[in-house]
Amino acid sequence: MKTDKLLDGRAFAKKVIDKYERKISKLKAKPVLAVILVDKDPASHLYVRLKEQACQRAGIIMEKYFFKKTTTSKLLSLIRHLNSSRKVKGILVQLPLPRGIDKAKVLREIIPEKDVDFLNPNTLGQILYDDEAGPCTPKGIVKLLYEYKIKVAGKNVCIINNSDLVGRPLALMLMKRNATVTVCHTKTKNLYDYTKKADIIISATGNPGLVKGRHVKRGVVAIDIGIKKIDEKIYGDIDFKSVSKKASFITPVPGGVGPVTIAMLVENMFEASKK
Structure with missing residues (x-):
């Protein structure tokens, strides 16, 4: 596939960490x-x-x-x-x-003040008022989209995960940016009715190959947070081979969201150090 379709999490994470290395060195x-x-x-x-x-x-x-x-x-x-x-x-x-x-x-x-992964409910509420606040994975996804100039305003976004750590805060963060968000989960009926309409699909289930090429529309942005190790090989929720043929952008697994999540921990730590 064309490399310009890849949302390169490793490259973006390095950029973020290098930035905060310079900032932290001045503390x-x-x-x-x-x-x-x-x-x-x-x-x-x-x-x-x-x-x-x-x-x-x-x-x-x-x-x-x-x-x-x-x-x-x-x-x-x-x-x-x-x-x-x-x-x-x-x-x-x-x-x-x-x-x-x-x-x-x-x-x-x-x-x-010290909750750098936004797991305390009181901290989580900050995402309603502060555009820079958020748990590491959702915040990383929003920033990765911004890095690649992918607009979310007015887009249909399908999130396959409704956890406190990923799906729910991510839905709030994207709605704040004027996306139309559908959150799917284990009780969702006819999941693929939602994925086929989505401009952006974000999946975090740990179910390898859950989303295949036939489940998405052409031009979709596919972000894969799921990860599963089978026989020493790493798989994501999104079938990379088939979905990449239709996607405008797609994250690899590994090397997509994971490194960005860790980079956001560094960013959140820097912000906490100023309090």
């Missing part, structure tokens, strides 16, 4: 990001390593708090300690949390 002290990880899930540990690499490049110090097992009360106590720390500018709880941990209570404990 009086390097900002500290506290990352809390519970469980032995290999994927979560990989994500944290990738975030750490980006932080190191940008000049951010990452303090890691890893637990094989813990309790909700112990996590709440740790977060309260980090909330009160003057050197810690951002707090991130790596999801998912294991069973037995009250995720909602843990995330609500992070004070908004």
Whole structure:
């Protein structure tokens, strides 16, 4: 396929991180990001390593708090300690949390000033009033569209995901920019009736090949957040081979949204360091 169709997340992420490396180098002290990880899930540990690499490049110090097992009360106590720390500018709880941990209570404990992934409901509300605010993945998608001069105003957008982390905040952010947004999920009937009408499709289900070429219209912008590893190969929700033949723009998997999400963490950390 033509490379000018690719939404190159790696190139854009590098541009963002280089920008904030220069900005952070001018701060009086390097900002500290506290990352809390519970469980032995290999994927979560990989994500944290990738975030750490980006932080190191940008000049951010990452303090890691890893637990094989813990309790909700112990996590709440740790977060309260980090909330009160003057050197810690951002707090991130790596999801998912294991069973037995009250995720909602843990995330609500992070004070908004340090909630760099916008997981506290009070922080999430900022996206209604602040165009620059948002969780890392939705914010990254909006900025990636802007980088490639893809207009969303007046466009039909189909989001296949209704989670608090991606689908719901992303829908709000795109509606603020005057897109007409449909949010689909596991209970949606006749999913492909919506994808066939969409100017922009954004999918995050972890269901490989969910959206194929026959499910989209010509000229669609296809953004794939889904990721699934099968027999050592990585697959996205969107069938790249068939959809790329009809798409005006498409993200690769890997190398699309993932690097941009991590770059937005760096951006959010810089903003938090100024508070």
